[in-house]
Amino acid sequence: MKILVCISHVPDTTSKINFTDNDTAFDKNGVQFVINPNDEFGLTRAMWFKEKQGASVDIVTVGEKDVEPTMRKCLAIGAEKAIRVDAKPVDAFQVAKEIADVAKNGEYDLIIAGRESIDYNGGMVPGMLARLIGAHFINTCVSLEIEGDAATAVREIDGGKETLSCKLPLVIGGQKGLVEEKDLRIPNMRGIMMARKKPLDVKQPVTEVTKVEFKSFSKPAPKGDVKLVDAENIDELINLLHNEAKAI
Amino acid sequence: MSLLIYAESENGKLKKMAYEVASYASSIASNMNAEVTAVTINAEDVESLGQYGVGKVLNVKNESLKAFNEESYVDVISKAANEVNAEIIVLSQSANAKYLAPALSVELEAGYASNVVALPETENGFQVKRNVFTNKAFGMADITTDKKIIGLSNNAFGLHENSKTPEVVDFSPEIKGSGIEVKSVDKNTDKVSIADAEVVVSAGRGLKGPENWGMIEELADVLGAATACSKPVSDMGWRPHGEHVGQTGKPVASNLYIAIGISGAIQHLAGINASKTKVVINTDEEAPFFKAADYGIVGDAFEVVPQLIEKLKEFKAANA
Numbered sequence: 001m002k003i004l005v006c007i008s009h010v011p012d013t014t015s016k017i018n019f020t021d022n023d024t025a026f027d028k029n030g031v032q033f034v035i036n037p038n039d040e041f042g043l044t045r046a047m048w049f050k051e052k053q054g055a056s057v058d059i060v061t062v063g064e065k066d067v068e069p070t071m072r073k074c075l076a077i078g079a080e081k082a083i084r085v086d087a088k089p090v091d092a093f094q095v096a097k098e099i100a101d102v103a104k105n106g107e108y109d110l111i112i113a114g115r116e117s118i119d120y121n122g123g124m125v126p127g128m129l130a131r132l133i134g135a136h137f138i139n140t141c142v143s144l145e146i147e148g149d150a151a152t153a154v155r156e157i158d159g160g161k162e163t164l165s166c167k168l169p170l171v172i173g174g175q176k177g178l179v180e181e182k183d184l185r186i187p188n189m190r191g192i193m194m195a196r197k198k199p200l201d202v203k204q205p206v207t208e209v210t211k212v213e214f215k216s217f218s219k220p221a222p223k224g225d226v227k228l229v230d231a232e233n234i235d236e237l238i239n240l241l242h243n244e245a246k247a248i
Numbered sequence: 249m250s251l252l253i254y255a256e257s258e259n260g261k262l263k264k265m266a267y268e269v270a271s272y273a274s275s276i277a278s279n280m281n282a283e284v285t286a287v288t289i290n291a292e293d294v295e296s297l298g299q300y301g302v303g304k305v306l307n308v309k310n311e312s313l314k315a316f317n318e319e320s321y322v323d324v325i326s327k328a329a330n331e332v333n334a335e336i337i338v339l340s341q342s343a344n345a346k347y348l349a350p351a352l353s354v355e356l357e358a359g360y361a362s363n364v365v366a367l368p369e370t371e372n373g374f375q376v377k378r379n380v381f382t383n384k385a386f387g388m389a390d391i392t393t394d395k396k397i398i399g400l401s402n403n404a405f406g407l408h409e410n411s412k413t414p415e416v417v418d419f420s421p422e423i424k425g426s427g428i429e430v431k432s433v434d435k436n437t438d439k440v441s442i443a444d445a446e447v448v449v450s451a452g453r454g455l456k457g458p459e460n461w462g463m464i465e466e467l468a469d470v471l472g473a474a475t476a477c478s479k480p481v482s483d484m485g486w487r488p489h490g491e492h493v494g495q496t497g498k499p500v501a502s503n504l505y506i507a508i509g510i511s512g513a514i515q516h517l518a519g520i521n522a523s524k525t526k527v528v529i530n531t532d533e534e535a536p537f538f539k540a541a542d543y544g545i546v547g548d549a550f551e552v553v554p555q556l557i558e559k560l561k562e563f564k565a566a567n568a
């Protein structure tokens with residue numbers, strides 16, 4: 001089985017979010033970048049398929065050269081090959097198109113992406129990609145088993161879960177649950193050394209088409225102060241929630 | 249000009265989100281002299297969409313669509329969009345709608361903006377305000393294609409009445425089979441889901457252990473609320489993963505969010521910030537959650553929550 005894991009390079013969850021160039025671009029100054037958390041669960045599940053079922057695991061990122069440290073980290077965790085499509089990601093459709101081209105050339109059976117990346121929260125690339133390459137798609141995937149060319153997956157739905165089955169090729173939008181938090185791997189020294197020798201291919205982009213473009217960014221207005229209510233005076237809280245906030 | 253909404257239902261009953269999406273689309277339509285059509289799948293009482301400005305309903309009744317299936321639902325909705333030549337298609341941000349929309353955008357060659365929180369601004373292109381960086385910022389996304397898909401964030405627009413008597417027509421396009429088989433659905437039907445809930449009661453590590461969740465469930469019961477939890481609580485197996493909310497869990501955009509024994513880490517706050525009113529109960533007055541909340545009680549959950557349950561019961565009885 002050939003697996004491709006889509007890796008998004010995103011600001012660490014604790015980053016301060018600011019914008020530059022007249023509020024038209026994210027300010028990367030002082031920001032630390034990490035593997036998108038949803039993708040990290042998927043990558044770890046891919047490692048399981050590699051170790052238990054002999055799958056091969058490649059990763060792909062659409063981005064400029066600054067994404068390479070994040071890609072090397074994935075190689076250190078155990079991916080065999082990395083492919084960077086050398087383009088500035090503008091919208092989900094363009095990114096999906098680029099990955100579709102990589103996917104077609106590589107004849108992958110399973111493509112693992114994250115439910116959404118935590119920067120622009122689009123949640124679009126995996127579903128678009130699946131359509132573009134004619135693969136099945138399972139979103140918000142919290143469990144995945146592959147037997148031959150058959151997949152069984154669990155999808156989180158509003159208020160519960162659903163078990164689905166289909167044939168490969170399959171694209172998933174993964175998240176926590178694919179593996180548990182405690183299963184995530186921190187690259188060790190040996191992995192880091194080996195990653196330096198693994199291939200990181202740079203591929204030229206195939207499309208310039210975009211459909212949605214960010215024009216500007218803003219931040220929410222600062223919040224007013226909290227109203228503290230005495231622990232002995234629960235009636236006051238209920239009064240505020242009912243009459244002031246109209247929330248109950 | 250024509251707009252299409254996908255009006256979601258569950259077991260035949262239209263969801264609140266369906267009416268919210270209808271309200272949003274008819275607001276756009278009234279500025280553009282356009283009509284809003286809704287496509288419904290195995291829903292009852294579809295005329296009720298008229299109350300929120302829907303002029304026409306493409307009413308699909310089909311046993312094979314009983315269980316949600318991305319492939320066949322995309323097929324139906326894209327055919328409905330073509331039927332009415334829809335230029336703008338509006339969906340909610342339910343788990344199912346988020347699942348469908350990307351495929352729909354490829355199928356219809358439409359640009360898609362998700363997590364949208366306001367009406368489009370059309371002086372300069374077609375720009376929609378949407379959440380980015382998990383509620384830490386907004387972006388103005390310009391959709392440049394002729395056809396446009398908008399994923400409206402739950403609870404961002406609200407319900408706005410605009411009464412019409414819709415024309416309801418049966419719509420039965422030929423549906424391609426799907427290669428995805430739904431084996432089983434495991435859903436707690438007597439509990440409201442986090443996505444659909446008006447009120448969410450959430451608890452964290454401050455509760456000390458899973459055995460203490462009885463009072464959280466009871467509080468949720470009294471309020472008709474969904475229960476949620478912080479990430480470590482689900483990682484330790486105290487609560488199911490489906491309850492984990494925050495930047496890496498489920499987003500929450502309820503009217504009321506009550507956080508009990510949750511410190512208010514940045515990743516937690518990001519995911520729940522779209523909630524309208526936030527209440528925190530925490531022993532530590534320095535807990536960061538107090539900076540994000542509207543109302544707070546500095547106190548021990550094991551003392552405050554049982555009292556809150558009692559007082560709310562009295563309040564409910566008096567206001568019934």
Ligand SMILES: Cc1cc2nc3c(=O)[nH]c(=O)nc-3n(C[C@H](O)[C@H](O)[C@H](O)COP(=O)(O)OP(=O)(O)OC[C@H]3O[C@@H](n4cnc5c(N)ncnc54)[C@H](O)[C@@H]3O)c2cc1C
Pocket residue numbers: 013037451452453454455477478479480481492493494495496497508509510511512513514515516519529530531532535547548549550
């Ligand atoms: C990449 C990444 C992603 C993350 N994503 C998420 C996410 O999506 N969601 C999320 O929740 N977290 C997330 N986290 C974790 C986050 O950083 C915090 O660790 C977590 O939210 C803390 O959970 P907590 O508030 O339950 O626990 P704690 O931080 O331990 O807080 C417990 C609180 O309970 C209070 N308390 C103790 N006893 C009582 C009592 N008797 N009565 C009342 N209060 C009491 C304490 O004062 C304390 O404030 C993420 C972290 C990382 C690194």
